[in-house]
Amino acid sequence: MSEEKIPDEEENTANDVESASPLDDIRQTFINIRWQHLFWIVPLVAVAVYFLMGIYVVNPGEQAVIKRFGKILEERTAKEGVHYRLPWPIESVTRVNVQEVRRADVGIILPEHKHRIFPPEKIQLLTGDENFVNVEAIVQYRIKDAAKYLYKVNFNDERLVRSAVEAALIKLSGGAAVDALLTIEKLRAQTVVMRSAQDALDAYDSGLSITTFNIRLIVPPEEVADAFRDVQTAKQDKEKSINDAWGYYNSVIPEARGSAQKMISEAEAYRTEVVNNSRGEADRFSAMLAEYQKNRQIYSEDLTRYRLYLESMEKVLARMQKYIVNPTNKGEKLNLKFINAQ
Numbered sequence: 255m256s257e258e259k260i261p262d263e264e265e266n267t268a269n270d271v272e273s274a275s276p277l278d279d280i281r282q283t284f285i286n287i288r289w290q291h292l293f294w295i296v297p298l299v300a301v302a303v304y305f306l307m308g309i310y311v312v313n314p315g316e317q318a319v320i321k322r323f324g325k326i327l328e329e330r331t332a333k334e335g336v337h338y339r340l341p342w343p344i345e346s347v348t349r350v351n352v353q354e355v356r357r358a359d360v361g362i363i364l365p366e367h368k369h370r371i372f373p374p375e376k377i378q379l380l381t382g383d384e385n386f387v388n389v390e391a392i393v394q395y396r397i398k399d400a401a402k403y404l405y406k407v408n409f410n411d412e413r414l415v416r417s418a419v420e421a422a423l424i425k426l427s428g429g430a431a432v433d434a435l436l437t438i439e440k441l442r443a444q445t446v447v448m449r450s451a452q453d454a455l456d457a458y459d460s461g462l463s464i465t466t467f468n469i470r471l472i473v474p475p476e477e478v479a480d481a482f483r484d485v486q487t488a489k490q491d492k493e494k495s496i497n498d499a500w501g502y503y504n505s506v507i508p509e510a511r512g513s514a515q516k517m518i519s520e521a522e523a524y525r526t527e528v529v530n531n532s533r534g535e536a537d538r539f540s541a542m543l544a545e546y547q548k549n550r551q552i553y554s555e556d557l558t559r560y561r562l563y564l565e566s567m568e569k570v571l572a573r574m575q576k577y578i579v580n581p582t583n584k585g586e587k588l589n590l591k592f593i594n595a596q
Contacts, residue, residue: 307341315353317400321346326401350400355465358415360391360423362470378475379423385432386478390471393419393451395464402461414460415451419467422450433489435472436482444469 312318318332322345332347339345361377378386395415397403407414426443427435435443448467455462474482546558 304341308339308345309336310339310347311336312349315351316349317352317397319348319350319401319404321348326405331401348400348404350397350403352397352400355394355396356412358393358395358412358419360393360416360419361388362390362392377420377423379427381427381432381435382429383431386475387427387432387435388471388473388475389423389427389469391419391423391447391467391469393464394466395462397461398463399461402459404461406459406461411460411462414458415455415462415464418451418454418458419447421454422447425450432474436474436486440469440472 310318312332312334314334316334318337320327320332320339322340323343327345339347361375363376377389379389380386393415395411397411403411423443426446430439430443444467447469448464451467452464455464
């Protein structure tokens with residue numbers, strides 16, 4: 255009889271297992287839990303999760319600003335990495351990308367650049383000589399101080415940069431002539447405007463830094479563009495004529511100065527030669543006069559005169575043909591120069 259009862263018991267156990275529902279399993283599990291322990295574990299887990307919520311990550315190129323009860327903690331500005339702050343509502347964090355290079359268009363209206371707020375407008379500048387020019391420029395900037403950028407200026411950053419650059423351009427053009435702005439002053443104007451605009455942004459505590467500034471175009475208004483081109487062409491012709499004249503001047507004047515210097519040198523040499531010869535003749539005559547006065551008692555004055563006459567005749571007659579006329583032979587002439595020197 256015992257062998258017949260064993261299969262019946264196994265069938266009853268299997269039927270009990272099949273009839274148990276998931277809710278019965280959950281109920282059976284929680285029956286073994288000591289509920290007095292949960293009153294300690296749940297608050298501890300909640301507190302741990304709350305404090306773990308203070309962990310935050312600052313990505314590369316970002317800067318985080320920490321606020322405690324709404325006040326900025328400037329000494330707690332965080333850079334990239336893993337950081338911790340007290341959970342909300344005690345402290346909050348705002349992350350800003352400070353490596354992103356942003357762009358502001360000055361006087362340029364491009365369809366591909368959408369501006370829902372404060373779109374750029376064409377600008378005209380009045381120059382120092384009372385002329386108008388249209389200016390187009392491109393400004394690139396980035397955020398250098400996240401705290402100042404977020405809370406110091408309550409204004410659109412792109413519009414703020416454009417306004418600072420436009421003010422600098424107006425200041426520059428008011429003290430420059432239109433010809434200078436269109437030609438030689440353009441490169442210098444970029445540096446001056448960039449420095450002036452950056453000074454204005456720093457004065458506003460905007461936290462923005464201009465990285466590059468490029469004046470894309472400075473042109474006269476379309477209504478007077480042809481007249482400006484004619485003026486520029488005339489000025490170029492004028493400059494060409496002046497340069498040609500200076501070239502001719504530089505080729506003729508040095509040659510004339512060289513010729514004049516040569517003539518002056520030759521004249522000075524001739525003067526020196528004549529003066530030296532005259533002084534030599536005067537010295538020789540003075541020496542002869544001294545000798546004559548010394549020997550005046552020995553030689554008569556007529557003899558001296560005759561000797562001087564002969565010396566003079568030797569100089570004069572040396573370059574002439576000399577003849578002896580024989581009066582007895584019908585005026586026959588005898589040439590004394592027997593040898594003709596070639």
